[in-house]
Amino acid sequence: MxxxxxxxxxxxxxxxxxxxxxxxxxxxxxxxxxxxxxxHKQAGNLRLTDIARTINTQDWELAKDIVSTLNA
Structure with missing residues (x-):
């Protein structure tokens, strides 16, 4: 290995x-x-608005990067 x-x-x-x-x-x-x-704990498809609201940001590029990482 x-x-x-x-x-x-x-x-x-x-x-x-x-x-x-x-x-x-x-x-x-x-x-x-x-x-x-x-x-069962994996989230599936996350929305940009959910991520932005959770981390309290309006930086949509950051939210997009987070969603891409979590959905990978």
């Missing part, structure tokens, strides 16, 4: 290592084990 820092490194490692080496990010490894236990 090769543990990667981020997705870009994981993709590059998959092309570099032989097929018998599993390449995963730390997040991907944890999600594979614990993700189903917390699936």
């Amino acid at each position: 090769y543990l990667c820092y981020n997705k870009a490194v994981e993709i590059a490692a998959k092309n570099r290592f032989p097929r018998n080496v599993t390449c995963k990010t730390a997040h991907g490894l944890a999600y594979a084990v614990y993700g189903s236990q917390y699936k």
Whole structure:
């Protein structure tokens, strides 16, 4: 197993290592084990207005970035 820092490194490692080496990010490894236990807590599609109201901002670019991150 090769543990990667981020997705870009994981993709590059998959092309570099032989097929018998599993390449995963730390997040991907944890999600594979614990993700189903917390699936009910995941929010699905969040709206910009909900995020902006929660963090008390009118910075729509920031809200958009947060929504993109959380929905990824």
